[in-house]
Amino acid sequence: xxxxxxxxxxxxxxxxxxxxxxxxxxxxxxxxxxxxxxxxxxxxxxxxxxxxxxxxxxxxxxxxxxxxxxxxxxxxxxxxxxxxxxxxxxxxxxxxxxxxxxxxxxxxxxxxxxxxxxxxxxxxxxxxxxxxxxxxxxxxxxxxxxxxxxxxxxxxxxxxxxxxxxxxxxxxxxxxxxxxxxxxxxxxxxxxxxxxxxxxxxxxxxxxxxxxxxxxxxxxxxxxxxxxxxxxxxxxxxxxxxxxxxxxxxxxxxxxxxxxxxxxxxxxxxxxxxxxxxxxxxxxxxxxxxxxxxxxxx
Amino acid sequence: xxxxxxxxxxxxxxxxxxxxxxxxxxxxxxxxxxxxxxxxxxxxxxxxxxxxxxxxxxxxxxxxxxxxxxxxxxxxxxxxxxxxxxxxxxxxxxxxxxxxxxxxxxxxxxxxxxxxxxxxxxxxxxxxxxxxxxxxxxxxxxxxxxxxxxxxxxxxxxxxxxxxxxxxxxxxxxxxxxxxxxxxxxxxxxxxxxxxxxxxxxxxxxxxxxxxxxxxxxxxxxxxxxxxxxxxxxxxxxxxxxxxxxxxxxxxxxxxxxxxxxxxxxxxxxxxxxxxxxxxxxxxxxxxxxxxxxxxxxxxxxxxxxxxxxxxxxxxxxxxxxxxxxxxxxxxxxxxxxxxxxxxxxxxxxxxxxxxxxxxxxxxxxxxxxxxxxxxxxxxxxxxxxxxxxxxxxxxxxxxxxxxxxxxxxxxxxxxxxxxxxx
Amino acid sequence: xxxxxxxxxxxxxxxxxxxxxxxxxxxxxxxxxxxxxxxxxxxxxxxxxxxxxxxxxxxxxxxxxxxxxxxxxxxxxxxxxxxxxxxxxxxxxxxxxxxxxxxxxxxxxxxxxxxxxxxxxxxxxxxxxxxxxxxxxxxxxxxxxxxxxxxxxxxxxxxxxxxxxxxxxxxxxxxxxxxxxxxxxxxxxxxxxxxxxxxxxxxxxxxxxxxxxxxxxxxxxxxxxxxxxxxxxxxxxxxxxxxxxxxxxxxxxxxxxxxxxxxxxxxxxxxxxxxxxx
Numbered sequence: 001x002x003x004x005x006x007x008x009x010x011x012x013x014x015x016x017x018x019x020x021x022x023x024x025x026x027x028x029x030x031x032x033x034x035x036x037x038x039x040x041x042x043x044x045x046x047x048x049x050x051x052x053x054x055x056x057x058x059x060x061x062x063x064x065x066x067x068x069x070x071x072x073x074x075x076x077x078x079x080x081x082x083x084x085x086x087x088x089x090x091x092x093x094x095x096x097x098x099x100x101x102x103x104x105x106x107x108x109x110x111x112x113x114x115x116x117x118x119x120x121x122x123x124x125x126x127x128x129x130x131x132x133x134x135x136x137x138x139x140x141x142x143x144x145x146x147x148x149x150x151x152x153x154x155x156x157x158x159x160x161x162x163x164x165x166x167x168x169x170x171x172x173x174x175x176x177x178x179x180x181x182x183x184x185x186x187x188x189x190x191x192x193x194x195x196x197x198x199x200x201x202x203x204x205x206x207x208x209x210x211x212x213x214x215x216x217x218x219x220x221x222x223x224x225x226x227x228x229x230x231x232x233x234x235x236x237x238x239x240x241x242x243x244x245x246x247x248x249x250x251x252x253x254x255x256x257x258x259x260x261x262x263x264x265x266x267x268x269x270x271x272x273x274x275x276x277x278x279x280x281x282x283x284x285x286x287x288x289x290x291x292x293x294x295x296x297x298x
Numbered sequence: 299x300x301x302x303x304x305x306x307x308x309x310x311x312x313x314x315x316x317x318x319x320x321x322x323x324x325x326x327x328x329x330x331x332x333x334x335x336x337x338x339x340x341x342x343x344x345x346x347x348x349x350x351x352x353x354x355x356x357x358x359x360x361x362x363x364x365x366x367x368x369x370x371x372x373x374x375x376x377x378x379x380x381x382x383x384x385x386x387x388x389x390x391x392x393x394x395x396x397x398x399x400x401x402x403x404x405x406x407x408x409x410x411x412x413x414x415x416x417x418x419x420x421x422x423x424x425x426x427x428x429x430x431x432x433x434x435x436x437x438x439x440x441x442x443x444x445x446x447x448x449x450x451x452x453x454x455x456x457x458x459x460x461x462x463x464x465x466x467x468x469x470x471x472x473x474x475x476x477x478x479x480x481x482x483x484x485x486x487x488x489x490x491x492x493x494x495x496x497x498x499x500x501x502x503x504x505x506x507x508x509x510x511x512x513x514x515x516x517x518x519x520x521x522x523x524x525x526x527x528x529x530x531x532x533x534x535x536x537x538x539x540x541x542x543x544x545x546x547x548x549x550x551x552x553x554x555x556x557x558x559x560x561x562x563x564x565x566x567x568x569x570x571x572x573x574x575x576x577x578x579x580x581x582x583x584x585x586x587x588x589x590x591x592x593x594x595x596x597x598x599x600x601x602x603x604x605x606x607x608x609x610x611x612x613x614x615x616x617x618x619x620x621x622x623x624x625x626x627x628x629x630x631x632x633x634x635x636x637x638x639x640x641x642x643x644x645x646x647x648x649x650x651x652x653x654x655x656x657x658x659x660x661x662x663x664x665x666x667x668x669x670x671x672x673x674x675x676x677x678x679x680x681x682x683x684x685x686x687x688x689x690x691x692x693x694x695x696x697x698x699x700x701x702x703x704x705x706x707x708x709x710x711x712x713x714x715x716x717x718x719x720x721x
Numbered sequence: 722x723x724x725x726x727x728x729x730x731x732x733x734x735x736x737x738x739x740x741x742x743x744x745x746x747x748x749x750x751x752x753x754x755x756x757x758x759x760x761x762x763x764x765x766x767x768x769x770x771x772x773x774x775x776x777x778x779x780x781x782x783x784x785x786x787x788x789x790x791x792x793x794x795x796x797x798x799x800x801x802x803x804x805x806x807x808x809x810x811x812x813x814x815x816x817x818x819x820x821x822x823x824x825x826x827x828x829x830x831x832x833x834x835x836x837x838x839x840x841x842x843x844x845x846x847x848x849x850x851x852x853x854x855x856x857x858x859x860x861x862x863x864x865x866x867x868x869x870x871x872x873x874x875x876x877x878x879x880x881x882x883x884x885x886x887x888x889x890x891x892x893x894x895x896x897x898x899x900x901x902x903x904x905x906x907x908x909x910x911x912x913x914x915x916x917x918x919x920x921x922x923x924x925x926x927x928x929x930x931x932x933x934x935x936x937x938x939x940x941x942x943x944x945x946x947x948x949x950x951x952x953x954x955x956x957x958x959x960x961x962x963x964x965x966x967x968x969x970x971x972x973x974x975x976x977x978x979x980x981x982x983x984x985x986x987x988x989x990x991x992x993x994x995x996x997x998x999x
Contacts, residue, residue: 007902008825014812018872023838026849041848042388042406091740104982105744108751111927111977113952113970116754119963124749126545129769131749147545166747217875224842234547240700241693249842256845257382259686260406269845276840339941345954346962372941375953379937386938389848390855546768550960555768570960572763576775 030266039263046263053267062243063268066251072154073225073247074279077161078218082211084162085169090199092170093177103174110167118231121160122147125232132159147233150244157245161228165221169214176210177203216280223276226250248272335366336614338606341397342373343380344448347569349373351634359621367614377600393605396615398447400600401438402679402688412604413441417616423624427641431676436601438680444601445623446640448631451674452498452596453666455553455571456560458583460486468560468585472506472530475588479539482559491540492549494563496692498596500712501677502562503527506590512691514681517716520709527590528712529705532698542696554578562587564598565636568663584662586670593673599637636660638667645671683719690715754974758782758967765963781968788965789951790943791972798948801866801936802929808871809925810918817880818906822892839874847938854939865939866947870929876921883917884910919987927977948973 009016033039034053036046057063092102109117124131125146133143146156180203188198204211226249229237237254238244248268256265344352356369372394374380381403387393388407404411418425425433432446456468461478464485469475475491482490493499501511507530509523519527534540546552549561554572573582587595602622604615621627628644631637633653639645645668654664679685694715698708753772757765758781760774785791819825820832850869859865887910895905911918933949940946952973955965 004824004826006825008819008823008828011815011819011823012831015816015872015877018812018868019835019838019874021853022850022869022872023841023846025853026846027838027841029849030845040406042385043409088740088743091736094736096736096740100985102740102744104985105748107981108978109747111931111974111981112751112754113931113973116757116967116970117750119757120750120753122545122547123753123770163747220839223840226842236693239545240542241696243693252842252845257385258689259683260385266845269842272842273840277837280840341941345957373954374941375937375950376957379953383938386848386851387855390852392855392860548766548960551766552768554763554766557768566957567960572766575763575767578767 030269033263033266034270036263039266041260041262053263054271056264057267057271060251062246063248063251065243066246066248069154069244069246070223070225070248073158073161074219074222076158077165077222078215080158081162081165081169081218082214085166085173085214086207086211088166089170089173089177090203092174106170107167109164110171114227114231117164118234121163121232122234125156125160145239148239150239150242153233153238153242153245157228157232160232161222161225164228165218169218172210172214173207176207180206219279220276223272223279224249226253248275335368336610337368337370338395338611338614338618339370339372340618341380341383341394342371343375343377343398343600344373345376348448348566348635348637351631354634355622355627355631356618359618363617363621365614365617367617369618395606395608395611396602396604396619398600399444399603400679401435401443402684404443404603405680405682405684408439408443410605411439411443412606412612413443414445414604414616415442418442421616422620424643427625427643428623429640429642429671429674431597431674432601432640435676435678438678444603445619447600447602447622448635448637449597449599449640450565450637451667451670452494452502452562452564452587452598453663453670454560454562454585454587455550455568456490456583456585457553457556457580459580460556460559461583462581468583469588470586471588472590475534476537476539479534479537483538486559488556488558489538489541490559491534492543492552492558492561492563493540494543494549494561494567496695497688498598498677499562500528500531500691500695502587502594502596503531503590505594505675506592508592511677512687512716513678514683514720516720517713520713525705525709528708531695532703532705532708535699536702542699556580565638565663565667568636568659571659582659582662584659584666586666589673593670594675595670595673597674597676632664633660636663638664638671686719687716690719754967754970758964758971760964762962762964765967778964781964782972785951785955785965785968785972789946789954791948791951793944794946794948794951797863797945798930801863801947802926804863805867805870805929806922806925808867809873809876810922812871813873813876813880813921814906814911814918816877817884818902818910820877820881821884821887823902835874836878839878847934851938860939861941861945862939863945866936869935870932873925876925879921880914880917883914887913916987919984923980923984926980930977931973 033041035049035051037048037050037052039046088106092099092106096102123129127133127143127145127148130146132146137143144152146152184202184206185198188202193201225247229245229247229250233239233245236243237246237250249272252265252268252272255261255268340356342349342352353371356371360368374383377400380398381400384393384397384399384403385406388404388410393410428446429449432449436442436444436446454468460482461468464481466478466481467474469478479490482488504511504519504524504527507523507527509521509527510518512518518524535542541558543549543552546557548567548570549558549563550567550570552558553561554570554575556578568582568584571582572578573580602619604612604619606612606615622631623640625639625641625644625647628639628641629647629650632639632644632650639650644650650664654661654668679688691712694711695708698711703711756773759777759779760771760781761776761778764771764775820828854860854865854869859868891909892905895909900908931949933952936947937950937953940950951969952966955962955969
């Protein structure tokens with residue numbers, strides 16, 4: 001077998017050095033900062049070392065809302081985005097005309113400017129003149145205050161976020177679909193298996209790893225959502241003074257830049273970090289159990 | 299071996315960029331002992347016409363100061379961007395020689411501001427000539443922390459065509475607010491009034507009713523006068539005379555589309571009101587805001603602060619500060635930008651008076667600003683948490699209005715929100 | 722038989738309807754951006770909003786372009802995005818090779834720590850990194866905009882996946898031929914995975930091209946600013962010149978679209994194998 005040597009570290013050196021300086025070091029600082037009471041990030045002064053920031057964090061109703069919202073967001077946005085992207089990618093991969101054109105069209109949103117996207121979505125979701133309510137009215141459904149009624153803030157955010165994540169997911173799914181060996185499909189054609197069965201029997205299993213990958217990346221990004229909220233509510237975290245769409249990162253950002261409570265912001269990011277770790281570990285659990293079972297059977 | 303070389307090459311390639319930057323970037327660090335040949339950096343957040351005028355003034359100063367001082371203007375984006383940049387640079391101890399700043403930007407690094415007391419005492423043409431409210435604002439930290447520069451006030455912008463058609467005058471009193479609001483709502487079906495900033499609206503009404511707003515100890519308006527003011531505000535919204543911005547971005551947009559008959563907001567917003575849109579052509583009017591038992595009008599805008607520790611540079615910065623706040627510069631600056639002069643003598647100068655008698659949007663705005671100048675106050679926000687209080691009050695008040703809560707409930711909610719920050 | 726054919730036709734129709742509707746929906750912001758960039762300052766804030774400009778104004782582009790030294794910004798953006806991309810490719814290829822092919826003590830731990838950093842919200846690192854940059858004396862330089870982005874866990878992970886899927890036999894054969902690791906990496910691994918590498922390149926380029934907050938923070942002089950900074954100039958507290966923002970956005974996006982169109986084939990193929998070997 002391959003022998004162990006430190007040669008690997010030579011290859012890793014450039015990445016490791018940069019990450020030590022620009023990721024690990026500030027991370028450790030943030031961790032330490034989270035225990036400083038009344039920390040002033042400008043002068044480096046503080047009034048004590050304790051867990052006051054964490055206590056203030058969990059006592060804050062905004063932070064609790066942020067925790068709940070972020071969880072809702074992760075649970076809805078990620079699966080919805082994956083399912084829709086999978087469907088569209090599958091259609092794009094079937095024998096259609098203008099395939100190249102369609103692929104390009106679906107990619108374009110990925111590069112559209114954030115400011116433009118925000119303005120457009122505020123128009124689409126406008127309660128009086130919005131496109132979405134126009135469509136609902138057409139089907140006889142009453143208008144909804146997407147951006148004015150706090151009960152719908154999260155729904156609006158989820159719609160927007162799903163849309164926003166589509167382009168990238170479609171791209172990677174489409175690519176994966178094109179990588180599936182055609183032999184698999186020709187076998188199915190001989191058997192004249194129905195289309196939906198081909199999809200679930202061949203396509204989905206072959207796509208398994210990339211779907212898992214999209215899930216993990218989706219979850220990590222969903223935990224970090226900030227820009228979407230900011231763009232949708234014009235810099236706030238919900239309509240009419242309510243923080244009904246506040247997310248964890250929005251909360252951290254607000255504490256850091258607007259309220260200048262650096263210690264609380266640091267504590268918030270430590271909690272976020274732990275949360276994402278737990279989530280990704282839970283995700284990996286089924287695979288581990290399976291592996292253990294298999295090992296036991298052998 | 300090869301790996302090492304490769305990595306080394308990569309790093310060298312990146313470092314090589316130094317050469318590239320060295321020629322492009324006009325580094326300002328050339329420090330100089332005497333007042334001769336000093337270059338100072340000034341960070342600002344002015345754009346469009348404002349930046350244009352500031353550049354003209356600075357070019358003039360650079361050409362004529364006779365002491366070899368060169369001022370380098372650095373635009374740092376909008377106010378928010380400027381604030382973040384100042385905070386970050388304060389942490390790294392790399393603040394610029396001078397910058398525009400609100401007092402609440404610097405609460406975490408007051409010690410890095412150069413006190414201007416000695417400069418003002420020894421070498422300034424008449425501190426008393428500076429409008430009183432600005433003198434108070436710039437002394438809040440217990441020393442003179444800056445000189446006022448770009449100051450604006452919130453007047454009442456309105457659709458003059460619509461007011462004329464209905465035979466209405468812009469409201470002068472609280473009563474007028476109600477009567478005008480009722481007529482416009484009945485005849486046009488739109489609200490008469492909006493406020494760009496909710497927390498500032500609250501402070502205006504409180505002061506006009508003889509109540510106090512807030513200081514570092516917490517909320518001060520849990521009094522009969524305070525309650526009465528809040529009750530009046532809630533009434534305006536409840537009856538439909540005033541509206542919240544809600545899902546629309548700016549009142550200037552709503553005004554341009556004739557969705558609202560008027561609003562109270564920053565003078566700088568006048569350039570964003572479009573009065574010649576097809577189907578929505580109207581004449582713009584600007585008036586002093588309605589007053590209550592007492593007179594009060596809100597002033598906004600940043601001050602010039604000095605940060606450099608180098609004595610020669612401090613002298614140069616001071617020369618430039620004196621120039622920017624001189625009556626002559628202030629007259630040009632105000633006419634170009636719509637800001638209001640910070641000096642009484644600038645207000646009273648012939649050029650400015652002549653300008654105000656014109657009928658350009660700028661002149662009309664200047665007249666209204668002049669009309670309410672005697673009642674101008676600057677909200678105090680020097681204490682820690684001032685920023686957070688602004689946001690919390692705006693949010694809480696908006697929430698109470700949209701839920702139709704009673705005056706007492708609203709006052710209680712506001713007081714609680716403020717006390718949470720202060721304690 | 723006939724009904725079966727009818728069903729097939731119906732399925733085809735539904736397919737196109739879904740695709741076109743979906744394309745319209747995803748494209749809407751893009752179209753809106755382009756159309757808005759041609760409107761007048763008055764029309765763009767009309768209520769209810771119009772979709773098509775009543776009068777097409779190409780002058781917005783001229784105005785946006787001349788409002789700031791855009792050619793210089795353009796040059797800077799190309800330089801920063803280009804060098805960052807080349808650099809991050811190099812570091813990611815090297816580290817991906819280490820993770821995929823080499824065995825070294827603590828590999829598992831390093832890899833886990835590596836992946837864990839994906840979960841850090843970048844905003845939290847901002848102030849500390851800013852202070853580091855000033856201590857290095859890198860304020861207002863290209864390297865301040867480039868060096869912190871030269872390590873990317875996401876790209877390293879992606880390339881590790883690809884490199885792992887290259888059969889062991891190839892590597893062992895190369896070893897027998899006394900081919901050095903580095904030679905094997907750049908002569909065999911890299912060419913074999915050129916699609917994947919192209920994909921990482923374009924992702925990195927887009928990311929760097931659009932980055933906004935960091936370049937704004939670490940630059941001061943006009944000569945060092947990048948394109949995304951041009952967008953802020955049309956916004957203020959009192960209002961925004963949306964038509965100029967939109968025009969500037971279009972200017973910003975155009976080069977990316979061109980690059981995408983040129984590299985489209987490689988990108989799709991590059992993504993193709995991520996799924997095959999998970």
